[in-house]
Every structure is written in structure tokens, then in C-alpha cells.
Amino acid sequence: MRKISLDKLNQLFSKIAETQTLYMPVDTKTGARYEKWEEGKELSDALNTVRSAKDFFFPQTENLMDFKMEGKNIEIIDTRNEAEDFVIFGVRACDVKSFEILDRVFLADPADSYYENRRNHGTIVSMACTRPVETCFCQTFDIDAASPEGDVVCHKTDDALYLEAKSDKGEALLNSLNDVTEDTDGSAVDEQVKTVHERMSRLPLASLSADAFGADKTKEFFDRPEWAELSQSCLGCGTCTFVCPTCQCYDIKDFNTGHGVKRFRCWDSCMYSNFTKMSAGQPRLTQVERFRQRFMHKLVYYPTNNDGLFSCVGCGRCLSKCPIQMNIVKVMKKLGGKSND
Amino acid sequence: MQEIKREILINKAKDLLADGTVDRVLGWKAGEFDYDVTPAVFNSADEIEGDFVWNGFCGANFSKYLVKETLKGDGKVLVFLKPCDTYSFNQLLTEHRFDREKVYAVGVPCNGMVDVNKIKEETDSVVSIDFDGGNTVVHTLYDGDLSLPTEKLLSERCVNCKSKKHVAYDELLGEDGEVCDSGRFDEVARLEKMTPDERFEFWQNELSRCIRCNACRDVCPACTCEKCVFDNPESPVENKAPANSFEEKMFHIIRAFHVVGRCTDCGECSRVCPQHIPLHLLNRKFIKDIDELYGEYQAGSVLGNRAPIVDYKLDDAEPSEAVERGDENA
Numbered sequence: 268m269r270k271i272s273l274d275k276l277n278q279l280f281s282k283i284a285e286t287q288t289l290y291m292p293v294d295t296k297t298g299a300r301y302e303k304w305e306e307g308k309e310l311s312d313a314l315n316t317v318r319s320a321k322d323f324f325f326p327q328t329e330n331l332m333d334f335k336m337e338g339k340n341i342e343i344i345d346t347r348n349e350a351e352d353f354v355i356f357g358v359r360a361c362d363v364k365s366f367e368i369l370d371r372v373f374l375a376d377p378a379d380s381y382y383e384n385r386r387n388h389g390t391i392v393s394m395a396c397t398r399p400v401e402t403c404f405c406q407t408f409d410i411d412a413a414s415p416e417g418d419v420v421c422h423k424t425d426d427a428l429y430l431e432a433k434s435d436k437g438e439a440l441l442n443s444l445n446d447v448t449e450d451t452d453g454s455a456v457d458e459q460v461k462t463v464h465e466r467m468s469r470l471p472l473a474s475l476s477a478d479a480f481g482a483d484k485t486k487e488f489f490d491r492p493e494w495a496e497l498s499q500s501c502l503g504c505g506t507c508t509f510v511c512p513t514c515q516c517y518d519i520k521d522f523n524t525g526h527g528v529k530r531f532r533c534w535d536s537c538m539y540s541n542f543t544k545m546s547a548g549q550p551r552l553t554q555v556e557r558f559r560q561r562f563m564h565k566l567v568y569y570p571t572n573n574d575g576l577f578s579c580v581g582c583g584r585c586l587s588k589c590p591i592q593m594n595i596v597k598v599m600k601k602l603g604g605k606s607n608d
Numbered sequence: 609m610q611e612i613k614r615e616i617l618i619n620k621a622k623d624l625l626a627d628g629t630v631d632r633v634l635g636w637k638a639g640e641f642d643y644d645v646t647p648a649v650f651n652s653a654d655e656i657e658g659d660f661v662w663n664g665f666c667g668a669n670f671s672k673y674l675v676k677e678t679l680k681g682d683g684k685v686l687v688f689l690k691p692c693d694t695y696s697f698n699q700l701l702t703e704h705r706f707d708r709e710k711v712y713a714v715g716v717p718c719n720g721m722v723d724v725n726k727i728k729e730e731t732d733s734v735v736s737i738d739f740d741g742g743n744t745v746v747h748t749l750y751d752g753d754l755s756l757p758t759e760k761l762l763s764e765r766c767v768n769c770k771s772k773k774h775v776a777y778d779e780l781l782g783e784d785g786e787v788c789d790s791g792r793f794d795e796v797a798r799l800e801k802m803t804p805d806e807r808f809e810f811w812q813n814e815l816s817r818c819i820r821c822n823a824c825r826d827v828c829p830a831c832t833c834e835k836c837v838f839d840n841p842e843s844p845v846e847n848k849a850p851a852n853s854f855e856e857k858m859f860h861i862i863r864a865f866h867v868v869g870r871c872t873d874c875g876e877c878s879r880v881c882p883q884h885i886p887l888h889l890l891n892r893k894f895i896k897d898i899d900e901l902y903g904e905y906q907a908g909s910v911l912g913n914r915a916p917i918v919d920y921k922l923d924d925a926e927p928s929e930a931v932e933r934g935d936e937n938a
Contacts, residue, residue, distance in 0.1 A: 506819075
């Protein structure tokens with residue numbers, strides 16, 4: 268394990284930025300967001316960014332390719348330009364876990380080369396949480412906020428930052444930082460992890476369980492009458508899906524430029540009335556069905572297709588952002604998320 | 609913090625259910641942490657007794673829900689309306705968007721609603737909240753109990769409350785208030801004084817955060833089109849995410865134009881924005897312009913009123929006046 272005192276953090280960041288683009292959460296007056304680091308920017312202590320870290324691998328809008336038309340010829344132009352390595356610094360445990368969930372979708376054969384390309388170029392430096400809040404429920408999905416996954420895992424105490432490599436990529440990054448960090452044992456980190464575990468056990472949602480849900484439970488939950496009540500005031504907006512680190516639906520659309528075509532991909536939301544609209548219309552006719560789809564996907568369909576893994580990481584963004592304050596916790600409690608007590 | 613107690617609302621709801629005046633109630637339902645209140649339909653006295661809340665977090669404006677709710681069944685729905693909600697209620701009725709006969713409207717006085725984001729500026733965790741006189745007591749995980757003056761926590765639209773007077777109801781609980789002399793146009797005036805470049809930068813910065821979740825549109829009581837142009841694959845402007853910064857602005861500016869003369873300034877757009885974009889300022893600019901060009905006009909204040917924008921009078925402002933005003937501000 269390596270260590271650097273907090274007053275030298277700037278040296279660490281500029282060292283990383285010498286060779287790679289460095290992104291990290293910084294505070295703004297409307298919450299923390301990931302920004303490219305440059306001299307003068309400070310790492311935010313916010314628990315989480317308003318938008319999740321999925322943007323780095325699955326951006327909200329991307330130009331997939333262009334088609335240039337000349338006479339009877341169509342030229343296909345590859346618009347990709349992401350070739351540089353980058354580091355995302357300070358990703359929380361929940362968001363780190365979301366990458367595994369997205370990987371299973373985008374890297375499954377045939378792999379999405381756009382996503383894969385960015386994933387290969389990115390190094391994840393995670394940051395252990397110290398002050399989880401009332402909207403946090405990552406432990407429901409067996410995520411440990413105090414010991415995140417990642418290429419490099421960081422723990423921040425009152426006076427120092429501790430870094431530990433967890434992968435070859437992480438090892439390479441840490442080795443390149445040996446000049447500014449020093450060797451240390453993990454005792455300070457162990458102490459902090461203990462404190463944070465104790466804090467996690469006292470969170471209001473600590474006893475929320477997902478045991479009732481999981482693979483092959485479609486029949487059990489699909490026709491439950493509670494969906495109508497749960498979805499009754501849903502506005503059908505895309506807030507929950509767009510702030511969610513694991514929502515991965517997208518739409519592809521061609522725009523006619525007059526002398527060719529620009530093909531875009533952008534996030535889509537199963538909450539939208541025009542989601543997956545096809546010649547026969549939208550298969551989910553009312554908001555009850557659209558609402559059900561989102562939660563069934565997180566709690567039943569995804570686990571069914573992915574060895575029981577849930578596709579919610581308990582980051583709590585939807586809890587604080589839904590305009591009508593309906594969210595996956597309320598859904599789980601209503602439909603059978605039993606208490607561990 | 610509210611003068612009218614929850615008991616008065618739930619007793620009224622239970623009475624109206626019991627005597628058959630209504631067969632369901634549109635109200636605010638308790639959540640996990642006191643601040644996460646959800647709009648809900650209550651069908652029985654038991655449901656109301658259990659989950660109905662009336663506190664400083666009942667900001668949701670129910671008027672728009674009536675468009676869909678009144679299409680269900682033959683019975684009447686009871687709706688509780690705060691003073692600002694009644695303007696949206698009237699405006700929707702003026703636009704014939706729901707059947708007045710299917711609604712029993714009960715006006716509720718309001719002392720303003722709390723913006724939980726303002727609490728979260730003071731502490732990172734909010735486990736539960738009590739209202740104690742003029743204070744909001746926040747029980748936190750790490751900062752103990754905080755007692756904060758409620759006045760300092762009110763949402764922007766309540767700090768600049770336009771009216772404590774109900775303009776539509778079948779029945780009123782408590783005393784009615786007056787139209788307020790608010791400072792709601794002060795921020796617009798500040799923006800007007802900027803140079804065009806400064807103003808462009810202000811909006812560029814604000815709107816660049818937009819994630820096109822459409823929450824502003826979906827919550828807006830003035831946005832009740834059956835098919836929004838932005839959702840219609842047949843329309844050339846349909847898109848789910850902006851491809852560039854121009855499209856972000858286009859969406860919001862087109863939407864603001866679309867609700868001109870119909871926006872009551874209820875402030876729901878800014879309340880629900882996950883990115884805290886002050887969208888209400890776009891609408892207020894239009895309201896201020898209408899006031900100055902055509903005389904004071906408040907959408908929804910009188911049932912059946914025609915907005916100056918869709919009405920014609922001989923002494924209406926000439927287009928050249930707008931150009932001259934633009935030159936003054938430039």
C-alpha cells in the first residue's frame with residue numbers, strides 16, 4: 268500500500284496528468300460533477316456526483332459513424348477518436364460496481380467496440396466512502412462502500428490518502444507515482460474501514476433486502492397488482508434512468524445532413540412513451556407497464572440473464588432526484604423487500 | 609410549519625368519502641424520510657389515516673394529474689389545492705383540459721414549502737424532519753439534530769410567493785390570503801441588465817447541465833399536449849438527447865415560448881430539475897414582458913381569461929416596440 272499526505276495531493280494529480288487525462292469529481296454550486304483535472308481544481312469530498320460515472324464509457328450522445336454519399340457511392344466514415352488513456356479518480360463503490368453491470372451488457376459477444384475501446388483506455392481509481400447517507404443502500408446488493416473495487420483503491424483519512432493497486436492497470440499507475448508516494452502498512456485504513464462499517468450498519472436503509480427478488484422470479488412479480496399504485500403518479504420522465512449508473516438503454520438515429528448521414532446513439536429511457544417504438548407501436552402501452560419494466564429489469568430480468576447479479580447498485584441518486592419521489596426502495600418494500608431484522 | 613393541521617385535511621377527506629361526495633382523494637403520501645412525499649390517490653379512510661401527509665414537503669402541484677384522473681370512472685375526485693396550485697387549476701379549466709364536474713376542490717392555506725436541497729446544503733444526511741414553530745428540526749446521521757429557521761429553507765418560488773389567495777375551490781379550509789407583492793421579477797430584471805454576451809453566457813452555463821430527462825415538461829401543468837413535438841418521430845425536432853449545445857437551448861426556449869400566456873409561474877419546472885437549472889426564469893421573462901407590453905396579466909387568475917398573446921386589442925403593443933426594447937437592453 269502507498270500513501271501521500273493530503274497537502275501533497277496536487278503533486279499526485281499533476282504526476283498522473285503528465286501522461287494521462289485525469290478526471291475527478293469537483294464541487295460546483297449545483298453539486299459535484301466529473302471534470303478534467305487541471306492545476307487549481309480540487310477533489311470534491313461529496314459523497315457522489317450528480318451524474319454517474321457511466322458517462323465515461325457510455326456517453327449520453329455519441330456520433331457512431333458518418334455516411335458520405337456521392338452519386339451511387341456511400342463512404343462510411345469512422346468518427347471515433349478516443350485513443351488516449353485516461354484515469355477516473357475518486358469513483359465510489361456503487362459506481363465502480365456499475366461498470367461490471369454495464370460490462371456484462373456491452374462486452375458480451377459481440378462486444379460493443381465503442382464501449383470496449385473506452386473501457387480499455389480507462390483506469391478506475393476508486394474512493395472508499397466515509398460518510399454514507401440516508402439514501403445509500405449499496406449493502407443491499409453486497410457492495411462494500413468502505414472497500415470498493417477498482418484498478419486502484421483509495422482511502423482518504425484526515426491527513427492522508429492511501430492507495431492500493433488491485434489490477435495490472437492499477438499496478439502500472441501506482442508504480443508511475445512512486446516518486447510522490449511512500450510505502451505504508453494498512454493499519455490506518457483498517458481502522459477507518461471498521462468505523463465506516465459501523466456507520467453503514469446504522470443507515471436507515473441498512474436492513475433493506477433484495478432476497479425476495481432475483482433470477483427467474485418473473486412470474487412471481489409480473490402481474491402483481493401493486494404496480495398500478497406504485498406507478499400511478501409517475502410522470503414518465505427520464506430522470507431516474509438518466510441519473511442511474513446502470514441504466515443502459517439507447518436509441519440510434521440517423522440524421523440526414525443533405526449530402527450524407529450522421530448516425531447518433533443517445534441514451535433512451537424505458538419510461539418514455541416513444542421507447543422502442545416500432546411499426547406496430549410501443550409494446551408497453553401505459554405508464555404502469557413502462558414503470559414495471561424498469562424495476563423488473565433491475566430486480567428480475569437482469570439477474571435472470573446474469574447469474575443472479577442485480578442491476579441496481581444502491582447509489583441513491585433516484586431517491587434524491589425523482590420529481591415525485593418514487594423509487595426502487597419504495598418498490599422493493601412494497602413488493603416484498605423483507606427486512607433482515 | 610403549516611397553520612392548517614393534517615387532521616383537518618384528513619377529516620375533510622374522510623367526511624367527503626363517507627358522504628359520497630367523492631370516491632377517491634388526490635393527496636400527498638408519506639415516504640421514507642419525511643421529505644420524500646409522493647402524489648397518490650387514496651381510496652379509503654384507512655389509507656388516508658395511514659399514509660396521508662400534510663407538511664412542508666407537499667410542494668407537488670396536483671392540477672395536471674386531474675387531466676388523467678378525471679377520465680377514470682364516473683365519481684368525483686377530491687383534490688387539495690394550495691393557492692398557487694389553483695392558478696394552474698383555472699388555467700387547465702380555461703383550456704378545457706378536464707371536466708370540472710368530476711372534481712371537488714378543497715383549498716388549503718400554505719405558508720410555503722421547504723426545499724430539501726437547502727437543508728442538504730447544511731448537512732449531508734437527513735434521516736427525519738420535524739417542524740417546530742418557525743424552525744425545521746433535522747435529525748442527521750453525523751451532525752446531531754439541527755434546528756434551522758424554516759424561513760431560510762423555503763424554495764425559491766415560496767420566498768417569492770405570488771399569491772396566498774385561492775382563485776378556485778369548492779370549499780376552503782381556514783382563512784384565505786391575499787395576492788402577494790413579491791420580488792419574483794427581480795432576478796429577471798438583473799438578467800435584463802446584462803449585456804447580450806453576459807446573458808448568453810449565463811444561459812449557456814445553466815442549460816449546459818441539461819440531461820434532457822424532460823421532467824420539466826412532464827411536470828408542467830401547461831404542457832398537456834397528447835403528443836409533444838419533441839416525442840414525435842414524425843417531427844424534425846424529435847430527439848432524446850441533444851447532439852450539441854444549441855439543441856439544449858432550443859428545447860427549453862421553444863418550450864418557454866409554447867407556454868407563454870399560459871404559464872402561471874407555479875415553479876414546478878425548477879422544483880423537479882435534477883440539475884437545478886432555474887427554468888422558471890425563462891417563463892418569468894415572458895410574464896414580465898407581457899405585463900409591460902400589454903398590462904398586468906396573471907395566467908389562471910380568472911377562469912376563461914384570454915391571454916394577451918392570443919387576444920387582439922386596438923391598443924396592443926406594436927412589434928416595433930419589442931425591437932426598441934431589445935435595443936435598449938443591448
